[in-house]
Amino acid sequence: MSIVKRNQRKTHASIIGVDLASGPDQSVTSTVKNGKVVATEPSRAQGIMEEFDFFKVAMESDLTQLKKFSHMEDKLEYKAKAIENHLYLDYLRRYQAQGTDHQNMVLAWVVIWLVDLGHWKTAFDFVPLLVTQNQRLPGRFSTQDWPTFLIDQLYDEGAKHLSQGRDAVERSQVINLFTQFIHLLDTHQWRLSELIGGKLYAMAAKLEQSVFNLGNAYTYGTKATALNDKAGVKKMVREIANTIGKETDL
Template identity: 30%
Template sequence: MTSPARRHLARIAAATAIIGFDPAAKGGNRSTTTIVNAQLADYQAAMAIDLAKIKAEPTLEGKARIKQTVLPTYLGFVDEYMDKAHNYPNDVAVLVMIWLLDIGSIEIGLNLALFLVKQQQKMPERFNRPMPEFLCDFIYDWANVELKAEHSASPYLDQLIAAAEADKWDMNPLFLSKLYSMLAKHKKRNGDYAEALALCLKAEAINPDKAGVKGMKEELQKLLDQAALSAQS
């Protein structure tokens, strides 16, 4: 009969094979090596099963429904991980973050993402990019959808930009430039022309050749000039 220890090791092996997690890998700024405990291994095993369900579902809508259904299984574990300021390679928390964003839970997903970025957690290999770049692209695309629907992207777009600036994220300037440009568009829609123009100038400052804000900048300057003339008359 298989011993509890062997069953435990089998759970870890199964999770590792399906999720792509290596318990021995270094994944974040940590002063000491953390041994993956039984609780994490159990959640990895559960997540491997849920990932298989998601993969088998052919539609994006169906995949989103499955994610929404299974997410409560992991939220308590992730909350405790954050509350106790743990820091070890945590692929469960990373996938929870991705799923939260996928189902439109932007506030919770972004807060978790910023916590994980500070720890330099790794994205799953299939994403082939660091977490800050993934996050910038995701929030940019989400904010663009909100703009077209005439919905605000604040405070989440602002929050992401503030974090990237404060922590000096090491990434191609294109990513932050895109965020400045997108926030400028939202500010322009709201009539905050001075703030929008300042964001255009920031986008150009870090990405002079490809910021793509020249037209918006000129339009904003005209609007500000017109407002100044109106105020004088």
């Protein structure tokens, strides 16, 4: 049995053994099958809010277990299994659909884990909720808002594939991630600092240029420079403008 699986089993045992009835009247009944939580039903208290205590305990236990790993691969394996075994996504979708609004550390950590695991589309599904509810990032993060956090992570993802060349960019579909996130920004009109906005559009421009989507690269590069004159893509924009016959003041 791998160290990840051993720690998963310890986590299940600690969660199942918690007596929530000793605290506020927010207890839940959980059905466990083959080491997995397969059903969570409110017992004495009803509704999605009463589930929060259970999933908060589960997440706190998972965070404790993660501290025992020194290798990133083990941490990622544990996170993936925890999301599946504890039905975190099912809970968060109920939370989202019910319209409940409170500080939710389970929501915050699951989205962070989804990004770590490269499950960007699922993470993006929860970003509007995070922003609308002013959900706080965990204290260990210096970033104070979710759009900035996502842009920092996207930038690193883009830079990783860009450094590996055109084929890597195309295989990774990383450009689609930037397109989806920029669409979210435009739809919800989230405010960004000029520095962070320039960072996002500059990387989008570089990625588009790497696969010869020069029109998109020009558009993103122009926007990056408009937001932050030092975004680092002026020369690229001038060269693209000359190639595609666009006029530019850069």
